[in-house]
Amino acid sequence: MTVERIISRRGVVCGGGAAVAVVSNFSAARAWGQALSRSDATFGRGSYVNGQMFGLQPSTVKDQSHALQAAIDQTAAKGLTLSLTAGTYLVAGIVLRPGVRIEGQAGATVLGYAGGGTFVTAAGAHGARLSGLVFDGQQLPLERARVSGLLQIAEATDLVIDDCMVRRSIADGIVLQRCAGRVTRTTVSMVKGSAIFSLDADVTAGAIEIANCRIQDAADNGILIWRSRDGVDGSRVTASTIERISNVSGGSGQYGNGVNVYRAHGVSVMQCRIFDCSYSAVRGNAASNFQVLGNQAAGIGEVALYAEFGFQGAMIANNIVDGAACGIAVTNFDVGGRLAVVQGNLIRNLVRREAEPVDKRGEGIAVEADAAVSGNVIEAAPTAGLLIGWGKHMRNVVAMGNLIRNARIGIAVTATVGAGQCLVGQNIISGARDGAIRAMEHAVPVGDELAGMARYRHIVLEGNVVS
Template sequence: MTRAAPADLSLSRRRFMAASAAFAGLAAAPPFAEALPGALDGETLGLRPGEADQSRALGRALERAAREGRPLALRPGTYRVSNVSLPDGVTLVGAPRATRLELSGSGPVLSARGARRIALRGITFVGGSIPGAAETGVLEFADVSGLAMDDVTVLDAGANSVMLVRSGGTLRDCRFEGARQAALFSIDGKGVSLTDSVILGCRNNGVLLRRNDKADESSVISRNRIEDTGALDGGLGWNGNAINVSKAGGVMISGNAIRRSAFSAVRAHAADDVMITDNLCLDSGETCIFAEYGFSGAVISSNLVDGAGNGICIANFNEGGRLGTVVGNLVRNLFRRKKLDGPGDSYGLGIGVEADVAVTGNVVENAPTAGINAGWGPYLRDVTITGNVVRGCDVGISVSVVEGVGPATIVGNTVTGSRRGGVLGYRWDQVATPDLAIGGSGGLPGLTVAQNTLR
């Protein structure tokens, strides 16, 4: 067996210690150094954590980084700043959950206007619950075509966490918590993608996409966890929604896990061609999934709704709301609650539709009003209700039979355990027919009721 000479051992030990020291030096460097070669180190530009306001130093550093085309990297710690403008093309990077930019006064922490590209990564922004107007944010972007936010956290916004105006981009793997208004408020968006993020405890809405005039904007809200959305400012449904889309067409809302919304898990107002699919929606305080007012085209499929005032509604034919499918959803455990706009109570409906809608392959259980409802007064046209399972509801399927309603087909459904009837015709809120599941449509024009299984 060959033994190393003492000198060799000493040399090996020195080399090991030198390598260890080099490794320790790498470990002490900012964790983003290797990922961003050539980044400017904020500390060398005068940016140091502490109580002093760093707004001017950060502004100068960002200008230099944009001018040189290099990322600006901030070491861990808390930096107090406010009203810092982001120049076009800048990339600002921190150590995730360790680099914090805290609002030191009124106004946003960071803002940008008219930029083609802005990138933020691995930074926590703290709004300190400093009050702001309804259309302001801890981060504000106007006319920014390419925003990229990755692994960003925004806490305690006094208004919105992120405010976008005529802007587009991608927000991925972010966390928003405790906003006074919404986590994300976009007006007249240019295609916003919010994915794989966590939104907690927003006090009026979780995600709000709004347009001043109806138009397509190709936004995607997908695979997010949204919990405990409040309705601090009240109203009849504008607040209290985990995802709220108004006049924005072509929006895809899919794969989100939504819990405890004061009003709706998803509310689409006058939004054409909206797709609401594969969402988990638990414990909504009012209508869980809602397509309302002057919309055309809504696909609502494969969602699970457990606990809500109403389950799924496609409504407001009187305002031009029409055209949709409700397919393959599971809706259960609905409840009645006080009306928002009058005395008495209401709600308790599993699925409700009015015009040009196919309701197919859904399962509804435990609705204290009706499992599935077609129409309200004269507002009914071209509805089919086929192949659904309705269990343990007060009324299995209800349909409007007011004079002048359009065609409705109720065929091939399984209705079990309905307390008042399998299929009943209504004039507004009053029962107007015997059980049509037993006697057929009874000669009512345009109504077909056949081959339903009643137990």
């Protein structure tokens, strides 16, 4: 007996070929379980089973949690794929099993949260596959002592969430704890916390890949790649669109970011489009060997691309930033932030936040220590095109081959006693209103124009062109 025959008859076939009517969710599940266990039934692993065989009825107002859980338990045990037809299924407290495979009609198969505590959770659900499903939290309360997201999955490897939608969560959208796998072609929107949160990704199993996703209207953050303590992570965020990220919870950068990487080393963010974020498009905090490559960012409230605090190693290259308080910042040498390449970026239309008491910005690129800044194009920076060092916090910076246009100060270099060496060479600076190259005491220019002169032993100037 084949799965296809059972599905086509829309009933459960028990011995002798007699059709058994589905009289309730429980009886359907029991009958289907008997069919699965019959020794004369043959099922190819990966075959599809329609959820209606378990009594699941699309677009009914009743809670179908028990029927869906039974379907998950039995199909996962047999290596079958559970297929859910278009419609809305009200469920809660669903637990995914190892090897579970659930497929729906993309955008039309809706699992609606029925309330009562948790929506979809898993622990150790290795090999789980979810595709073509809409997870709708309906803005109903979650039991926050147990979960922080609509989908909360722990300790699962080879996990796949593909072509899904997650929406209307009063907390986070997707929470992955100690997992490895991929989230692809998935939209997460209208969440009161963060859209996707990966904590302590399983490095040995390949970490987390988030690709071709769309993140919209998150109250606090878009994508979080975090670790509980410093360590290699290696997760990747690629080719995704992230927009309208607020910072409802406040703070000075903990919230309001398109992608936030914390303590996780070896993470890359590539070829993403990130718009309208309250703080940063991409923010790495204590994230070493951090790569930010080929992204587009616009409408960013603070620093668009940020490597801060105790990191060692950042590659920020080939990005476009149009509209931010600062295009790129590689800072916090005072607490160990160092070692960076900032290359080939296009940064324009910076703004000053005059309402801020101190942190006004208006800078194209800001760096501090052990950094090479080359081949960047910066236009329209109301404070400085390139800011090198802050107070005594500057060491071994090379700024060569950059083009800076229409900045108040073209290149601003710290002149504070104790600052390290800096080489500024072969840059073109055009239309700098208050000087092409100026020495600085923190935010205050000191002395006259430096272009073509060597007034400070720690600042080496060579071959710059000013117009």
